Structure formats: structure tokens, C-alpha cells
Amino acid sequence: MPKLQVSAQDEQKAFEAEVATIEKQWSSSRQSHLKRPYDAQTIAALRNTIPAQSSSSSTQAVKLWNQLQEHNKNGTTELTFGTTDPVAVSQMAKHQQTVYVSGALCGFSEVAIPGMDHADYPWDTVPKVVAKIFKSQLWHDQRQKQFRLRHPVEERDGLENWDYLAPIVADGDMGFGSLTSTMKMAKEFVEAGVAMIHIDDLAIGMKKFTIGQGRTVVPTSEYLDRLTAVRMQFDIMGTETLLLCRCDTDHSEFITSVADERDHEYVLGATKDVEPLQKCLAQAQAESKDLKAAREDWKKRASLKTFDEAVEAVATKEELESYKSEILQEKFRSLSTRRKIAQKIVKQEVVFDWELPRSSMGQYMFKSSVKAVVERALAAATLGDVTWARMDSPVWKDIVEFHTEIRKVFPDRLFAFGYTGDYDFGKAGFSDEQVKTLPWDLAKMGIVWQVQPIWSLQGLNLVTEQFAKLWQEEGIAGYLRTVQGPALSTKPMTDGFEKLSYCGGYLADAFFETVAGETIVEKGKALNFQRH
Template identity: 85%
Template sequence: MPKLDISLQEEQKSFEVEVAAIEKQWAAPRQSHLKRPYNARTIAALRNSIPAPSAASSTQGVKLWNQLRTHNENGTCELTFGTTDPVAVSQMAKHQQTVYVSGALCGFSEVALPGMDHADYPWDTVPKVVTKIFKSQLWHDQRQRQFRLRHSVEEREGLENWDYLAPIVADGDMGFGSLTSTMKMAREFVEAGVAMIHIDDLAIGMKKFTIGQGRTIVPTSEYLDRLTAVRMQFDIMGSETLLLCRCDTDHSEFITSVVDERDHEYVLGATKKVGPLQKHLKDAQAEGKDLKAARNEWMESAGLKTFDEAVEAVASKEELEAYTAELSKQKFTSLSTRREIAAKTVKQDVFFDWELPRSSMGQYLFKSCVKAAVERAVAAAPLGDVTWARMDSPVWKDLVEFHTEVRKVFPDRLFAFGYTGDYDFAKAGFSEEKVKTFHLDLAKMGVVWQVQPIWSLQGLNLVTEQFGKLWAEEGIAGYLRAVQGPALSTKPMTDGFEKLSYCGGYLADAFFETVAGESITERGRALDFKRH
């Protein structure tokens, strides 16, 4: 096998140049807000000998970064929606600055076996959809560019000129496995041309958004490791791809482990001496009882509380004040330390057992709240560029609290927000006028990127059903009246197959003409005429 013919001095010199380039990139305005637990020398040593294919993702990432910063300066926001269809994406270019590729949509329409929003599809599913969409964007960009350049400068004034290269934001879910799996997924995204991906703190294999109780998060430390793995992969590739730190702590019911003391404040335990939940459920099953009813019965009998709540339940006012004062001396306090403080400040014993409520899969019960979400978001922020707290209901005071508290630590933080398909604004106390300005009110707090993630499932299904009914009832007459007529009469004409500038007819001509030696630009044809 041939050896590389390079001196040790040249190898070291090349390495030092690489290190300097990395440090310069990290110090630039685009990345200066990031804090990494590793240094540039480590990343330089992890790189390939030839540059990684990250140019397109970097270009789109910087473009998105500038868009979001501009929105933040102006108090405005980008409103986009989720789709997996390149045809839909081509029309989004006329109104949206970005495109969102949802994992839920991909798992529903882009896999061999569709499913609900459980992230149970292969880890490269979403990157493949990004590849498909980005290639379609490049095609539209190419065919529009050559079509425009067929015309004179004066003629181009009246031609369409859409920015088809809208940055793609994609769903990385929880990373799909070990840190190396997360890194591989991140690499696939970069090679696909993505502008930003988001990684959440949900437990792998336990995602249950759409089937009732059971949302499970991982310890804060595991969440940060995921984000670090993605950031590291981006750095290894030298990409400017953005990382969106998504926190799904709100409305979570379980946490997989209590290994991180930062989470101990929110773990629930039994405050009454009862048997384990799992034994209670097994006994109920053996007796043919309803398991949900049995679970609720046990929870009520167990007196579920956090440890601080358990202290509050037995302490006097003075004892509680002394306990709280001791807690405030430390930023994060483990359960064992909390027990020690309680033993010193509270006369009565505090019974608290967080093992008794554990689930059949070993999860601990978790009490979600805005404070917990804020703490995670603050811990994650130095690793990413944008923050997103998934909230299942539009509770305005919670939204204000979250974004305000994070910005107390990071004043210039950029935020994202996702609207679920069944938000009940009326139930949450919003007037019609307040709903109309909801996105603008969020934008004032720095929520610069807002998305309806699953438009295709609601919007496209609704439109398709309506057209299907029309077609079945009226046939071609209905089509001419409701679709073809209006499309052909718009100015400019709505994109369709009969519109050669959109469907690529002129681009195909350009290929044939170029192979034949003809010029396709207006000036080029004039020069060819003079030569001949």
C-alpha cells in the first residue's frame, strides 16, 4: 500500500493552518455566540484530509442566520409550514422565506410503513427528503436563471424572479440512537443542503405525542450530549449549518433517569407509604380491572409530590423559610443534599420515595413546568443558534415567562415556535383580535421563526378532499371552472405544465442548444451572429 509522501514538518504545518482557520471561523460574528466543550485542535485532528461536502449547507445556513437576525432587529417573523412535496415547495417560494421538513410528515408519507408521530422511521428518512427538496430547489433556480438570461436586461424587468433557494429547516428528532448515530444523521443533513436542524430532549423509542399520556424526556446531561454531538459534526465538516435546540420538557410526564442533579427538583415521588405502582398495576390486571383507573387510583393514594413540595407539606412556616434559604445558596441541588438540608431545618421526617412511581420501563415521574423548560433552554443555548420550547397549549403567561426568562440570560437569543394542529385559542382565553396578532406579539419577544409543522396533513388533505368531491360531481366542467380557468387567468399565470418556463421546457431546450453549439443568452446569440 502506498505511503503518503509528506514530511513531518509539512504535516504539522498543515495541521496548524487548519487549527487557525477553525479558530477564525469560530470567532466570526456568525459563530461567536457559541461555546464548545472542545477546542479547535481536537476538531482539526478529527477532520478528513480533503474538505467535507458542506458548501451548500453553509451557504443556506448563513442565509437563514441573516434572515432571522433581520427579523429580530425589525420585530417581525418568518411564518412557514411543513411539507415533503417539492411541488408545494416551489410555490412556497412566492410567500415563505424558509421550508420546514417535519419528521411527523416524513414518517407518515415518506416511508415503506407509515406511522404516527413516534419517530419510529429510519434515521436517514428526513435527510433523504431534504435531499429531494433541495435538488428540486436547485432545479427551479437553474431553469429560472437560464430563462431570464435568454432575455435582454430590459426584458427581465417583467419576468418572474423568485428565490427558489429558501433555506430548509429539518426535524432531527432526538438523534435516533447513540452519539455516533446522531453524528451520522447530522452529516447526512449537511450533505443534503439543510440550513438548520432541530434536536429535542425526548427519549428514544418513547415518543408518544399523539396517543395520550407518556411523553418522556432524557436527563439534561444526555440532552446536552446530543446537541454537542451535532455541533461537533458540524465543526468537523466546517459547516455554518444552524442548530435549533428544541426543548420538549413542557407537558412531559416522565424522565428516563435521575443521573443529573439538575433534574432532581422536578422528579415526583410518593409521600405516603404505599406499594410500588407496578405491583399495583399487575394486581389490577390479574383481577381484570381497568389499568388506567387503577393507575389513577394509585397516584391519588401515593400523595405524589416533588421533594420540595413534600417538605412544604410537613414544615412550619419558619422551617420552610430556613429550608428554602439553604437551597438558594446553590444553583442546583441533588436529592441527597435536599434531604440533608431538610434534616437540619425541619423537625418532622419527610417521607419521599421516587422509586415507587416508576413505570414498567423504568421511567421516573416528572413534574413539568416553565421553570424546568427555561433551565434546560439556558443550559443548551451555548451549543446552538436558536431555541424552541414545544408547548402544547397557547398559555400566554407561560409563553411570556419562558422567552423573557431565557432572554434575561441571553438578551439576543433567537427563538422558534411551532403551532400544533388543534390549538384551542378560545379555550385559552384569546379573543379573535388577539389571535390575529399572536404571531406578531411572539415576534416582539424574539420568536423570529414560526411554523405550522403538519400543514400537509390538514391543509393538503382538506384541499384534496374538496377537489376530489368537485371532480366526482362535476367532472371536467368543474375542473375548468374551479382550477384551470382561474390558474390560466392569473397574472402572472399560475405555474403548471403548460407554462414552459416553470416545467423546464426552456431548460431542456438550453441543454440541446448548448450541445449543438448554440448560445442561449441574448447577448451570446448576438455575438455568434457577428462572428458568422
């Protein structure tokens, strides 16, 4: 192995130049809102001696950033949906500015063993789908450009000219393991050409759907470490890739640990002298009783409360006011501090045990609220570019409260919003008219990117089932009437194999023509040049 012939002085000069480049990028209008817990020298020392491959991701990220800023300025929004199919993406280009790649969709259609969204698919699954889609976007961009240039300048205004390079927003879930796993995944996303990824605060391996229990989040500190790892990886690669900070804290029922005092206010404890929940459930199982019913009965007997609620239950009005006044002197108070304050002020004993409700996997019970989500989102904001609070139900007052509170601290904050497939707007009190105007009402609060994540399941399945039934009942006659006939008669013709400008026929010809030495460009009479 040859020894590098570089002097220490030259090495130091190169290092200092790298540091200056990083600091300049961080002070740009694109990144000046970010705050890192590390400095430019640290990142420069972590970089390779040759630049990482991130140009496509940076280009797409800056494009997305400008789109979102324009929406924010105008009070408008981007409405997109989830898919994993490059063919579908080629049609989205005519209406959507962005493409969303959902981890849940990838878990159904892009893995060896499909399944429900437990985020248990390989960590590189979604980056590979992003790479597949981005390559298809580049191909469509290439064949459209060449097709247009086959025509004289005078004719090109009449030709289709779509922006096939819609920035891709992708689901990074919870980072898939340790911080190094999160970094590797972020690196794969950048190399795949992604514009933005989102990282959430859910606990790995604890997603449950059918036993009447909600989701589990990690401590605030662990969530921030995930985001920091992604931001660090982006910085090491020198990319402009956007980071979307997603909080799934809303309606969460569990938290993995109480390591961070910022979470203590929302942890539930038993305020009655009862046996541990695990012992109760073990006994119910041994007696073949319904575990869900046993669990609910135990929660009632335990009289679960947060510590502050436990204080309120036994304190006098004056004691409670004094307790709250002292608690509020600092932003975050640990449980031990809360106990000391209560012991000093409240005459009665405050019974509170957050160990008794712990699950068999060690989770603590958690009482989520808009305030809890706001606190997490604020703590994460300076590490990312956009904020998303995942909400299980469309409670308008909660939506307004969250986004209003965040903008009190960060007035220009950009937000994302996701519509789940089973939102019951009627049950939430929305009128038909309110549902119609909802996307634009959200836009007024800075929610500039809105997504329906599961179209590729719900929407595509519906259409496919309808056509399958038609094809079985009517055969080719039904196809001609409902698909081929309408598709061929549209102006311009609907994209398909019959449309050479779309399927790449002219691009393939251009390769052969170029090899043969033929020209593949028409400039028009006004721009023709003299050949010599």
C-alpha cells in the first residue's frame, strides 16, 4: 500500500479549507435555521478525502425547499400521496410537485416477506424503492428532453413538457436500530436521490394494532439522538437533504423508559395500593380470563394518574396553587423534584408508583397531550427543516393548538400533515364543507406539505378490483369500452406502450442514431447553423 505523500502542513490547510466550506454552507439561507450540537471542525474530520455522492439529493432537496417556501409565502400547500410504483409516479408528475414513499407500503409490496407495518423489514428497503423511483424519473426526464429536441424550436411549445423530477419524500421510520444503523440508512437515502426523509419517535419493535393498546414512544433524548445522527450523516456528506421531524407522541400509551426528565410530567403511576400489572395479567392468563378485560379492570383499581394529577387529588386548593407555582419556576422537573416539592407543600401523602403499571416488555404508561407533542417538536425543531405531528384523529382544536404553539417560538416553521385512511371526519365534528376546505385551512397555518400515505393500497386496490370484475364479466369488449378506447382518444393520448414519446421508443432510436453518427437534434430554420 503506497504511503500518501502529503505534508502535515498541506493536510492542515486542506482541513481548514474544508471547515470554511462547511461553515459557509451552514450559514446559507437554506441551512441557517439549523442548530447542531457539534462544530464544523468535527464534521470536516469525519469526511472522506474525496467528496461523497450527494449531488442529486442536494439538487432535489433545494428544489423541494424552494417549493415549500413558496407555498408558505402564498398560504398554499402541496397535496401528494404514497406509492412505490414508478409507473404511477410518471403520472403524478402532471399534478403533484412531490412523491411520497411510505414504509408501510414498502412493507406490503417491496419485501420478501410482506406484513403489517411493524417496521420490521430490512433497513435498506425504502432507500432501494427511492432509488428505483428516482432512476425512473431520470429516464422519463431524459426521453422527454430528447423527444422535444427532435422537433424544431417552432414546434416545441405544442409538445408535452412535464417536470418528471418531482422531489421524493421518504419514510425513515425510527431509524432501524442503533445510531450507526440510522446513519447508514440516511446515507443510503442520500445516495438514492431522496429530497427529504422523516424520522419519528416510536420505539423499535413495539408497534401493535389489534389488542386495544396504543403506540410506544422513546424518551425525548433518544428521539433527539436519532435526529442528530441523521443531521450528522447529511453534514458528513455535505448534502442539502431535508430532515422532517415527525412526532408520533399524540395518543401514545407507552414510553420505553423514564431516562429523560422532560418526559416525567406525562408518565402515569398507580395511586392505589394494588399488585403490579404484570402479576395481575399472569394470574388472569393462568385462569384463562380475558387479558384485555383484566387489564382494564386493573387500570381502574390502580386509579392511574400523572404525579401532578395525584397531587391535585389530595391537595387543598391553596396547596395545589403553591405546588404549581413552584413547579413552574423551571421548565422541566424530574419526578424526584416533584416529590420533594409536594412533600414540602402538601400535608397528605401523595401515593404514586410508576413501576406498578409497567408492561411485560418494561414500558411505562404514558399520558399524551398536545402539550407533550409541542414540547418534543420544539426540542427537535432546530435539528430539522419541517415538523410533522402524526395525529390519529382529526381533532381540529388539537391541530390548531399544536401548530399555533410551535409558531409562537418559530414563526416561519414549515409543517407536514398526513391523512390516515380511516379518518372519521364526521365523528370528529367536521361538516362536508369543512372537509372540502380542510387542506387550504391547514395551509394557512404553515402546513405546506400534505400527504395521503396509503393510496397505493386503498386507491389502487379499489380500482384494480373493479377492473378485475369487469374483465372477468366482459372480456376484451369491456376493456375496449372502459380503458383502451378512452385512453387512445384523449388529446394528448394517454401515456402507455402505444405512445412512443412516453414509452421511450424515440429515445431508443436516438441511441442507435447516435452510434451511427446521425444527428438527433432539430434546431429550426431560425437557429440552423452552417456545417463545415
